[in-house]
Amino acid sequence: MKATLILTVLALGLASCAAPVPAATTDAAPASSTAKVAKKKVAAKPxxxxxKTCLVTDDGLDDMDERVSTVxxxxxxxxxxxxxxxxxxxNPGKYVRALAKAKG
Known part of the structure; x- marks a missing residue:
């Protein structure tokens, strides 16, 4: 009797594991058809x-041996x-105007 009970429980357990799982339903189309390709923004070259001179001191750029730059x-x-x-x-605006004036 004990063996029959164990076999029945095992059979029911295995049967429940083998039952198919219903597929999830969605209203959305597959990702591959709706995915948008993002346009890669490429930074323009400055x-x-x-x-040949520093806008702040009007000295040559290599006079101090510490030449630095920014964009x-x-x-x-x-x-x-x-x-x-x-x-x-x-005060970057001051130097933007100075550069425009220096370029002519």
Whole structure:
């Protein structure tokens, strides 16, 4: 009797494991048909710095042996040293106008 009970429980257990699982239903189309390809934004190459001098001190760019640069609004700005870059960062508009004036 004990063996019959164990076999029945095992048979029912195995039968429940073998039952098919209903597939999930969704209203959405497959991802491959609705996926949008994201356009990769490619950063435009910044304009090169046109001068041979620092906008802050008007010294040659290589006079201090600390030449540094930054890009602001798509324009590269070069400076003779880090303190000049700090001054630029405090008021970049001033140096943007100075560069426009220097270029003519």
């Amino acid at each position: 304009k090169p710095y046109p001068l 602001y609004e798509g324009q590269t700005f070069e400076f003779c040293c880090k303190p000049c870059l700090k001054k630029f960062n405090k």
